[in-house]
Amino acid sequence: MAKITVAVDGTTYQDEVEPRMLLVQYLREKVGKTGTLIGCDTSNCGACTVLLDGASVKSCSVLAVQADGHEVTTIEGLAGINGELHPVQQAFHDKHALQCGYCTPGMIMRSVCLLNENPHPTEAEIREGLNGNLCRCTGYQNIVAAVQQAADALATAGGAR
Ligand code: FES
Ligand code: FES
Structure with missing residues (x-):
């Protein structure tokens, strides 16, 4: 077993884990971040x-x-302290960018990173940036529209967060 200290969504956790345990298993099974x-x-x-x-x-x-020794942010740590949605979450809601919703937490987290790296992406850059995330419901058109809306909202708000 190995001792680890990880900050997840602003809370520090200290745990003993099997060296082979995956981060996703740790987040879901030990920390309870099933999102x-x-x-x-x-x-x-x-x-x-x-x-x-x-x-x-x-x-x-x-x-x-x-x-x-590192910081992890999950979909459950994205909203503001008063529960207000992150602009990317809001945009996915507004643009109906989900169907079954299974890909959505990952799509949103990847989109947040994409917009941090490139606040004004072209449509092609959004598609390229999300090409490691699969939507089995194939709702890509609305997902791209949501990322475009989020980019506009973040620009208006003064930058990514
Ligand atoms: S569960 Fe990690 S990439 Fe599919
Ligand atoms: S909304 Fe169903 S997998 Fe993307």
Whole structure:
């Protein structure tokens, strides 16, 4: 077993984990962050995407021990302290950018990172930026529209958050 200290959505957790435990398993099974989903377990779908020190990662391709000493943000840590939706969450709602919703937490986390890296992406850059996240309901048109709306909202608000 290995001891780890990880900040998840603003709260610090200290745990003992199996060295082989995946970050997605740690988040779901130890920390209880079940909003982070498992769609494939083989690094293909992106449903498990979280932010690790602000960069999006597929948490099924990261070991929990690799997060030791780092900060993780999940979909459950994205809303404001009073529950107000993050502009990307709001845009997914407004643009009906989900059908079954299974890909949505990962899509949103990847979109947050994308907009942090590139606040004014073209449609092609959005599609390129999301190409590691699969939507089996194939709702890509509305997802792209949501990211465009979020980019506009963040620009109006004075930058990404
Ligand atoms: S569950 Fe991680 S990429 Fe599919
Ligand atoms: S909304 Fe169903 S997988 Fe994307």
